[in-house]
Amino acid sequence: MIMSKAAEAAEAPDYSVYALKYAGPFVSSVAKVLLDTDWEKTIDRYYYIWAVQGGGTTLVVDCGVRPGLAAQKNLKGYVSPDVVLARLGITAAVVEHLVITHIHQDHAGGLALFPKAKVYVQTKEFAFWVDDPVAQRRPFAKVSDPVVLDQLRDLRGSDRLVLIDGDREILPGIELLLTPGHTPALQSVAVKTAKGVAVLASDCAHVHQSFVIDLPSSLVCDLPGWMRSYSKLREKVGGNLGMLFAGHDRDMLLKYPRVAEDVTRLA
């Protein structure tokens, strides 16, 4: 029997959404996270991955910096993402679904920690970082990780790599949303929860205030596209900005119920 869209939606579970801090805090100029604003002031940022669980399914969003690079950079407060996931009872080595929001080293670097996972990434994001020579130029090279770019090349053509064009529901109640701006084709993750739709926006905003004051970070690929991404995400949560979660916001660690060390429940 073919179910209607409405029946499928009714079947989707309410998921729980967790933020897992794996590095930081890092002190940055405010101007880094809010474009050209308050150069003299500073703000704390943290590095996170996220986990979504419900109806027997576990999905991980982003995979952090890989341990080798973290050691090389002496990354402050670093704990390997698989170790943080284990605190929530999740074994990275058997996770089946991994969303890569964008191919920066702090989001895509830990790919090898998830050897069994289907890896969901936007086609345009993949093509830029893996194939476009411009991605090897300095502004891009300094935020990517060549080791992981090789691992992504190796995945090409395998059924573990799921290339996405635009918006797509990948599991009942879990939808990927194309939200470019910070990178050529960053994707956010919209999740059905008991509190309504939550959106893990990753670095579509580095801090939550970006959604409130309509100002992206200083790491820009496409500024008009970024502003349209903000409109799209606000609409997705029906204007309830409290359901939009920014990629490096300290409040995810500090203001939500703690369920394990450096792990909080967002929704």
Ligand SMILES: [Zn+2]
């Ligand atoms: Zn980031």
